[in-house]
Amino acid sequence: MNALECDDVAVHFGGVRAVDGVSLTVRPGSLCGLVGPNGSGKTTLLNAVSGLAPTTRGRITAGGEVVSGRGVPWIARSGIRRTFQAIRLVPELSVLHNVMLGADDGSRLLDGLLRPWRAARADRESRERAREALTRVGLAGVENLRPDELPYGHQRRAEIARALAARPRLLLLDEPVAGMSPAERAEIGELLTGLRDDGMTQLLVEHDLELVTRITDHLVVVDFGRVIADGDPATAVLDERVREAYLGRTTARRERPAAGHGPGGALRAGEGG
Ligand SMILES: Nc1ncnc2c1ncn2[C@@H]1O[C@H](COP(=O)(O)OP(=O)(O)O)[C@@H](O)[C@H]1O
Ligand SMILES: [Mg+2]
Numbered sequence: 001m002n003a004l005e006c007d008d009v010a011v012h013f014g015g016v017r018a019v020d021g022v023s024l025t026v027r028p029g030s031l032c033g034l035v036g037p038n039g040s041g042k043t044t045l046l047n048a049v050s051g052l053a054p055t056t057r058g059r060i061t062a063g064g065e066v067v068s069g070r071g072v073p074w075i076a077r078s079g080i081r082r083t084f085q086a087i088r089l090v091p092e093l094s095v096l097h098n099v100m101l102g103a104d105d106g107s108r109l110l111d112g113l114l115r116p117w118r119a120a121r122a123d124r125e126s127r128e129r130a131r132e133a134l135t136r137v138g139l140a141g142v143e144n145l146r147p148d149e150l151p152y153g154h155q156r157r158a159e160i161a162r163a164l165a166a167r168p169r170l171l172l173l174d175e176p177v178a179g180m181s182p183a184e185r186a187e188i189g190e191l192l193t194g195l196r197d198d199g200m201t202q203l204l205v206e207h208d209l210e211l212v213t214r215i216t217d218h219l220v221v222v223d224f225g226r227v228i229a230d231g232d233p234a235t236a237v238l239d240e241r242v243r244e245a246y247l248g249r250t251t252a253r254r255e256r257p258a259a260g261h262g263p264g265g266a267l268r269a270g271e272g273g
Contacts, residue, residue: 001028001063001064002025002026002027002028002061002063003026003027003028003029003030003062003063003169003170003201004024004025004026004049004060004061004062004170004201004203005024005025005026005059005060005061005062006022006023006024006025006045006048006049006058006059006060007023007058007059007060007061008021008022008023008057008058008059009021009022009023009045009048009055009057009058009059009060009068010022010055010056010057010058010225011041011044011045011047011048011053011054011055011056011225012056017224017225018041018044018053018225019041019044019045019048019225020041020224020225020226021057021058021225021226022041022045022058022222022225022226022227023058023227024220024227024230026170026201026203026218027201027217027218028063028201029196029199029200029201030196030201030202030217030218031192031193031195031196031201031202031204031215031216031217031218032202032203032204032216032217032218032219032220033204033205033206033212033213033215033216033218033219033220033233034046034203034204034205034206034219034220034222035205035206035207035209035212035219035220035221035222036221036222036223036228036245037207037223037245037246038207040222040223040224040225040245041222041224041225042174042205042222043085043174043205044225045222046082046172046174046203046205048060048068049062049067049075049080049082049172049203050072050075050076050080050082050172051067051070051071051072051074051075051076052072054069055068055069062078062079062080062169062170063079063169063170065078067080076166078169079166079167079168079169079170080168080169080170080172081102081163081164081166081168081170081171081172082163082171082172082173082174083159083160083162083163083171083172083173083174083176084159084174085174085175085178085205087147087155087156087159088159089147089155089158089159089162090147091146091147091148092146093146093147094143094144094145094146095134095139095142095143095144095145095146095147095150095158096127096130096131096134096143096144098147098158098162099130099133099134099143099158099161099162099165100126100127100129100130100165101162102130102133102161102162102163102164102165102166103125103126103127103129103130103133103165103166104122104126104166126165129165129166129167130143130161130165131143132165133161133162133164133165134158134161136161136164136195137157137158137160137161137164137191138157138191139154139157139158139161142154152179152180153180153181153184153187153188156176156177156180156184156188157188157191159176160173160176160188160191164195164200168200169201170201170202170203171195171200171201171202171203172202172203172205173192173202173203173204173205173206174205175205175206175207176188176192176204176206177189177206177208177211178207185208185211189211189214189215192204192215193215196217204216209237209246212233213233213234213236213237216233217233218231218232218233219231219232219233219236219237220236221236221237221239221241221242221245223241223242223245228241228242228245229241229242
């Protein structure tokens with residue numbers, strides 16, 4: 001059974017076909033990369049998987065359970081967690097409390113409110129999970145600081161810890177190394193491969209082809225909301241369409257093709273290959 005399966009998934013916003021028929025598979029225990037130029041639909045696909053964007057078409061399953069059509073709370077409870085492209089830590093809370101927020105899927109919090117005598121235990125459990133996650137990302141010593149007291153790269157780590165605190169079965173990462181120095185990027189790369197070695201299934205959205213080809217087991221490349229290459233990372237990046245998508249975008253943002261024709265149509269042939 002696959003950890004994640006997208007079958008012809010589309011997410012349209014009015015006339016904008018942000019995701020336009022993506023099929024991909026993430027195998028259990030693998031670190032799968034999802035790359036593509038800016039605006040190619042990567043974040044929108046993660047939003048669809050995590051329930052933030054309703055699918056226009058297609059089906060998403062995780063571990064055999066249908067995820068598409070479900071709400072965010074259900075999906076979170078089912079063990080799918082994510083990080084966001086922009087850091088979303090609560091500035092007023094300590095690093096520990098930020099990560100504790102991730103440990104709770106709402107049900108324990110609710111349980112604590114309805115049955116106050118259980119609140120202490122729920123809190124203890126969340127604290128334990130949060131500490132475990134902070135240790136895993138290398139932030140054990142800074143749990144009492146506020147996020148803005150951490151260097152940027154460590155804020156990113158705290159964001160990953162918050163997702164890990166839920167002990168997810170599938171971790172979705174949206175550009176976790178954005179804005180980092182090459183050294184910090186390499187460290188996060190090691191963290192992610194370490195998590196993979198521990199059995200954590202991950203779908204990593206990244207803009208940086210070099211990092212992704214180095215650390216992922218499998219690579220899916222999207223452009224204009226469609227898959228243009230899928231397979232072994234080193235082979236996928238050499239694909240003619242991938243090179244064209246990346247190089248063509250460095251000079252000027254290419255026009256998004258109109259629905260049903262244009263380059264997007266021609267690229268469909270490469271899907272699932
Ligand atoms: N909520 C939205 N409403 C309208 N258009 C959107 C929305 N979210 C994303 N888009 C558009 O969908 C396309 C894909 O965006 P996105 O998924 O953020 O790309 P990526 O993460 O690959 O850079 C872009 O053209 C973007 O402007
Ligand atoms: Mg994005």
